[in-house]
Amino acid sequence: MAEKLIFPKHAYRTHGGVHAPHNKNTAQKESVVMTDVKSVTIPMSMHIGAPCKPTVKIGDTVKIGDIIGDSEAFVSAPIHASISGTVKKIDKITMPDSSKVDAITIESDGEMAVSESVKAPEVENLDDLLKAVRQSGLVGLGGAGFPAHVKLNIPKGKTVDTLIINVAECEPYITSDHREVIENSWDIMAGVYAVKDILDIHRVIIGIENNKPDAIKILREIADNEVDKYDEVRVLPLKASYPQGAEKILIKACTNREVPIGGLPADAGCIVMNVGSISFLSRYLKTGMPLVTKRITVDGTAINNPQNVIAPIGTPIKDIIEFCGGYKGEPKKLLMGGPMMGNSLADDSMPVIKQTNAIIAFAEKEAKLQTPSACIRCGRCVSACPMKLMPQSLSNAVDRKDFEALSKLNILNCMECGCCSFSCPAKRHIVQNLRLGKQLYNNYKKEQAQKEAKE
């Protein structure tokens, strides 16, 4: 690529988006480390890809950092013990997306002893890095849980010239990335340099929403430091609008490139990494401690003491909420993740997993479901859709099961951000309907392919 890489002075325009209330109540509170955990339940699938198989038996003793689950598959990430103690049981639990997976329950011995296997990896080239990243168990901490070593393994024939660090954190309430920047800013920079040097990337854009001025200031101070002698890392403040942190939107805002429909960020010459992932990576390269804890924002109208908690992965939500002063009044809705894209849970026994970045409990007022009425064709969903789709027409096509229209209107390009449902004055369940439509469409495509194969 001969073209010279330019750092944009301002973010590029993106279509749509909504102004959801920020509610970043916990942004100025120091994160609290939670150590006194009695038991953890660690599911064997905390990433996109093949689930892991347990590598321990009931009765085994484990220490922090020991591998307890692994898989042969490439798109997968090993799972480590997050506390020291004894394996009590291995059985199925229901995940927030209602799938059932194996989970290992470890009862703490109260020591929090670290395994001898935890030592800094030796990284000299890309292969070493990818191996180390896989070994660390790192998955995309922004919420999707895409294994990091797969993301960093750029497919042959594709050139990546830009690394984008995602600090947009556009979901309401969540401040865990914000706190990461304030508390571990040098880790972020060390991670950026490690990845950029090994992948030979010469443009790093740190995209951050402009509602975090303190974090922007800190990142700028570090990025302008003399360490960065070629001036290849810059901070780009973005408009505070949901969903600014969605991968495709972030790429558009930072580089004005569009990821082709059905394509990957690499198709637009970009790698996007969450700020939490990159700072974890630099810590891992230094200490060798795999991904066993997670910073989680605990907030919502039904939480007594909202704050960021650094908890071992597998800690039951119940215990974390108790750690935050328990429920305020009667909780009516419990979310894992942000209020725009998070999953709502049926009870609080679920453990936190690698992708969990927030636990939000709502009281009756926020939790109550609104009844949808007829569409008045106001077009708010169309102007809110960041992917420039026609949510209203798509939703109608889903109702009619009109697969031709769904294909024409690009239903699979919907990223389920929920801007359409958020902005709908008739309170229609548009994105919910599109989610169903995507499933129906995929099933239909599969059936068509099978029919063709038979003929």
Added chain:
Amino acid sequence: MENKLYVSSSPHLSSNASTRRIMLDVIIALLPTSVAACIIFGMRSLVLIGVCVASCVLCEYIARKIMKRDTTIGDLSAVVTGLLLALNLPVNINPLIAVFGCIVAIVAVKQLFGGIGMNFVNPALAARIVLLVSFPNDMMTYPKAFFYKEGVDALTSATPLSDIGSYSYIELFLGKCPGCIGEVCAAALILGGIYLVIRKVISPVIPVVYVGVAALMTLVVGGDPLYQILSGGLLLGAIFMATDYTTSPITFSGKIIFAAGCGILTILLRTYSNMPEGVSFSILLMNVLVPHIENLTTPKSLGTVKKAKGEK
């Protein structure tokens, strides 16, 4: 955990916008026009508005009951239809004719096609055209402004459009001319339009393009653009009728095409047809074309173009 939690698919937040609030905003935006109507044509305007609103709401209630569907009068859309229809009538019209118009608007045009959001033409406009065709004399007899101050006899006089140049710009702007009760006072209509744009109920695209194209078209056919814009139902149509959500395109470029079409047709009808007014017919014609305009203007989804322009 004893108490039961709500479980639903995301998003778990929603904006404050509601259908009822939108309709309430339209009613508020029509208040200046309604007050102006009462000042210009007397308290009889208020009676006319009352009759239309009441019969529209009643029609909607009864129609929904007969069709065994949920009552929807709470969303206030029937009030808006009634108000718009009243503002599109001359003040001395027989109230029974107005009631007939309301039945056409709500029952025939709106509810028989499935209620709010399903009608393919604007109910108030369709009703106005039905009345115009059925009762041309009653619909085309306009009393003078402030006739009620001059005596009992309602004096009919030429409208600004049937006798071009008979009124000054300032008379047209303030509404001192004969016409339907809601169309004469341009100042009040613009005030309402500004309120709707500020409240983000309508985008200014349709009114601005409609008025702009109509002005250009007037120049083409050799008329006086400002006079054409200020007289007749053009502003009422551009601000309140053409921006009706249900019967205008939801895409941005579609809105431009729709409004431009309305502007061109309005001036062509005003200039070359037998009738002095063309706003209602032009909007109605463009209403019918909305599905096609939307098909033509479906936006390209993000990532459709392999390489965006200006890529760096």
